[in-house]
Amino acid sequence: MKSSRRPAAIVAAAVLLSLTLGGCSLVNDAGQVFGVVAADAEKQRKLADVxxxxxxxxxxxxxxxxxxxxxxxxxxxxxxxxxxxxxxxxxxxxxxxxxxxxxxxxxxxxxxxxxxxxxxxxxxxxxxxxxxxxxxxxxxxxxxxxxxxxxxxxxxxxxxxxxxxxxxxxxxxxxxxxxxxxxxxxxxxxxxxxxxxxxxxxxxxxxxxxxAGMRSYPHLPPADLVQLLDGIRGTIPLIDFSAVPENPAPDFEYPEGVLLMWNKPQLDKPALAEILISHREYREADWENALLAAAQATPVSNLNVRYAAGEQQFQLHTSTCKGTVNESSDDQKFFEAVLATGAEFLDGAGPGACVPER
Known part of the structure; x- marks a missing residue:
């Protein structure tokens, strides 16, 4: 019996010492400590039963x-x-x-x-x-x-x-x-x-x-957009963010590639659809691939195509915009370069990103 009581005595002495050194009330604080321990034990017993x-x-x-x-x-x-x-x-x-x-x-x-x-x-x-x-x-x-x-x-x-x-x-x-x-x-x-x-x-x-290469809500993107992504990934890899740490260092090199984003949070409103081609810097070979990807996108309506190269962005929309168009001089350059490839745009297509009316 004496040996079986020693662990309890040691625990009680440790609690007493910590409470005394902390200037706490022995009766009240000790009761709180043992109350917390008992409550945790109840939770663990519940989980064991489950x-x-x-x-x-x-x-x-x-x-x-x-x-x-x-x-x-x-x-x-x-x-x-x-x-x-x-x-x-x-x-x-x-x-x-x-x-x-x-x-x-x-x-x-x-x-x-x-x-x-x-x-x-x-x-x-x-x-x-x-x-x-x-x-x-x-x-x-x-x-x-x-x-x-x-x-x-x-x-x-x-x-x-x-x-x-x-x-x-x-x-x-x-x-x-x-x-x-x-x-x-x-x-x-x-x-x-x-x-x-x-x-x-x-x-x-x-x-x-x-x-990798796709983010959509509240269901899968329409088939024509998935087919477009399938075609683009032949020249531009699907971008994969799975290895990006929660808090990247300032010099962290983000992944490059293509991403299809499709979002329709409200059923009675137009979906937001975008093909994003992202690279850490501008490179001529990437520019040519971005033009080819944009040319592939021209038959798909209600879509923004964005090529992000370091601090530069080039954007176009593929059909009539029912909303606001945000346009820059780089966007005009991008649109004209895609036209020069021989691509045929739908009516209303143009430089800049379309922001639909919400």
């Missing part, structure tokens, strides 16, 4: 949890689940029910939640969920869509379910997994975009598609 419940679900290969009380936003509670490749929508529904109950429980309601779901034997595919304000059925539908999208494109994908900044509910974001070849993943998205568009999506949720 792990046991998850492991009893058919199709779940393994489950684990992590808890920290000193994360950037305070308490952080995480659940990791690995399911077999044949797991169904119904099994995903069960996982959602268990994890939703956990993260909305008294013990974990104030913790920052995160569910990470992986496929057994698959090193890259990953689904993460950090927003739990929607139904378990919707999660199951998102799970089914994620797995069907991977099948349609023949590649492993990362899908994140996060609070939405615009809609007030949540967003889905598809991207290349961290350990995957980002360029190859993007190529497979482009090559299989028709099959991807044909995948049934029960939720019709706003989706961010963020890959």
């Amino acid at each position: 792990v046991s419940a998850l492991e009893r679900i058919e199709g779940v290969e393994s489950a684990s949890s992590d808890f920290t009380s000193d994360g950037p936003s305070g308490d952080e509670a995480q659940l990791q689940v690995t399911v077999n490749a044949a797991s169904t929508k119904d099994q995903a529904w069960e996982i959602a029910t268990v994890t939703h109950e956990a993260f909305t429980s008294v013990e974990l309601a104030n913790a920052v939640p995160l569910l990470t779901l992986r496929i057994a034997g698959d090193t890259n595919s990953m689904l993460t969920r950090s927003y739990f304000g929607y139904s378990d059925e919707q999660f199951a539908e998102d799970f089914a869509y994620w797995r069907a999208a991977e099948t349609a494109t023949g590649t492993q994908l990362s899908m994140a379910l996060t609070p939405a900044a615009i809609t007030g509910t949540y967003d889905r974001t598809f991207s290349a997994p961290e350990q995957a070849d980002a360029g190859r993943t993007a190529e497979l998205i482009i090559e299989n975009v028709e099959a991807l568009n044909a995948v049934h999506d029960e939720t019709q949720n706003p989706t961010i598609w963020e890959f």
